Amino acid sequence: MKEKTMVMIPGPTPVVRSIQEQMGREIQAFGDPRFVKDYKGVIDDLGQLFGCDGKTFVVAGTGTLAMEMALSNVTKRGDDVLIVSNGFFGDRFTDICAHKGLKADVLQAEWGQVVSPAEIEAKLSEKRYAAMTVTHVDTATGAAADIAAIGEVMKKFPDTIYIVDGVAATAGEYENLAEMNIDLLFTASQKAFGVCPGLLLLWANQKTLARRATLGVIPEYYCDFDKWAPIMDDPSKYFATPAINLVWAMQESVRIIKEEGMKTRYQRHLKNARAMQKALEALGFTLLAAPECRAVTLSNLIYPQGVEDAKFRAVLLEEGVIVAGGLAAYAGKMFRLGHMGNIDINDEVSVLSAIERALNQCGHTVPYGKGVGVYLEEISK
Numbered sequence: 001m002k003e004k005t006m007v008m009i010p011g012p013t014p015v016v017r018s019i020q021e022q023m024g025r026e027i028q029a030f031g032d033p034r035f036v037k038d039y040k041g042v043i044d045d046l047g048q049l050f051g052c053d054g055k056t057f058v059v060a061g062t063g064t065l066a067m068e069m070a071l072s073n074v075t076k077r078g079d080d081v082l083i084v085s086n087g088f089f090g091d092r093f094t095d096i097c098a099h100k101g102l103k104a105d106v107l108q109a110e111w112g113q114v115v116s117p118a119e120i121e122a123k124l125s126e127k128r129y130a131a132m133t134v135t136h137v138d139t140a141t142g143a144a145a146d147i148a149a150i151g152e153v154m155k156k157f158p159d160t161i162y163i164v165d166g167v168a169a170t171a172g173e174y175e176n177l178a179e180m181n182i183d184l185l186f187t188a189s190q191k192a193f194g195v196c197p198g199l200l201l202l203w204a205n206q207k208t209l210a211r212r213a214t215l216g217v218i219p220e221y222y223c224d225f226d227k228w229a230p231i232m233d234d235p236s237k238y239f240a241t242p243a244i245n246l247v248w249a250m251q252e253s254v255r256i257i258k259e260e261g262m263k264t265r266y267q268r269h270l271k272n273a274r275a276m277q278k279a280l281e282a283l284g285f286t287l288l289a290a291p292e293c294r295a296v297t298l299s300n301l302i303y304p305q306g307v308e309d310a311k312f313r314a315v316l317l318e319e320g321v322i323v324a325g326g327l328a329a330y331a332g333k334m335f336r337l338g339h340m341g342n343i344d345i346n347d348e349v350s351v352l353s354a355i356e357r358a359l360n361q362c363g364h365t366v367p368y369g370k371g372v373g374v375y376l377e378e379i380s381k
Helices: 017-023 033-047 063-072 087-099 119-122 146-156 204-216 225-233 244-261 262-282 311-319 345-359 369-379
Strands: 055-060 080-087 105-110 131-135 161-165 183-190 199-204 298-302 332-336
Touching: 017 244, 033 055, 033 199, 055 063, 055 225, 055 244, 063 087, 063 131, 063 161, 063 183, 063 199, 080 119, 087 105, 087 131, 087 161, 105 119, 119 146, 119 183, 119 204, 131 146, 146 161, 161 204, 199 204, 199 244, 204 225, 244 262, 262 298, 262 345, 262 369, 311 332, 311 345, 345 369
Parallel strands: 080 105, 080 131, 131 161, 161 183
Antiparallel strands: 055 199, 183 199, 298 332
């Protein structure tokens, strides 16, 4: 196995040197005025970047905690919730609802497809839902929901809180609360932001905050908006110890994003994804997600005939690249390749070259340079 391994799973993603350096800084007290300024700057920048007119929460935790935080602050026991599931991680909301005593209805897409806005509108018309969850990109399928079109539908249902799970999308796929009529968006640090795992990011608009105000005391403690909102307004206050070095790492990630420009960043992800996907198809892989709903942050690739999953991924690891296996019915039939965050052309060429070598070692003969050539041709257009 090569000494350096490229982590090309759908998250965590590669962490660039300048972000790594923030993780290695000497610790400061969370009440140190310098850290308080840094923390507040990150909160404010993230709110502006994603069009949030309410509160932005930057809290130690995972994407799963963010899922629970989202539902906890807009629903009460017995409420109806609509879950729009485009794969494995959309289904996780069903379990959370069961634990919370919420009545969940599920709109389930066939894997590789997404639930259409028309289907969502028809379901919402059946009853009053307190909230609706949509997974923007499900890493189990590589499919991306049309959250902007769904936002237009939601204008007809103002009593329903529109929650977008952006864990595998935010900072890679385009998202904006104000423009897309999203009420609550959440994500985690380790995906397209290119930061180590450990922070959840959550944006709640004024409509969402108004809903929280109607609930009074909620059963949850750590993920209660009312506990965290004063800290987000003034990080010199205390509720729970912040992940200090992760906040600095996120500050550096935000600096990189602002320097690149949000529009340029999204265009880069789109162009890179389509070039990678075309290159991988040229090598004999089949993408699970339909062309009209393919994500730009990852690709889920069904093997060519005769390529065995465990052997391929083991050989690929020996070549210095680690990818993720397929889930559920696609376990052993495909692998999942992340291409989000702060990676560049050199990274992608290295990955494609390693995939070509692994395919040949697994008995699927492809000309060396074929995938790389297609990628470079597409990316240069």
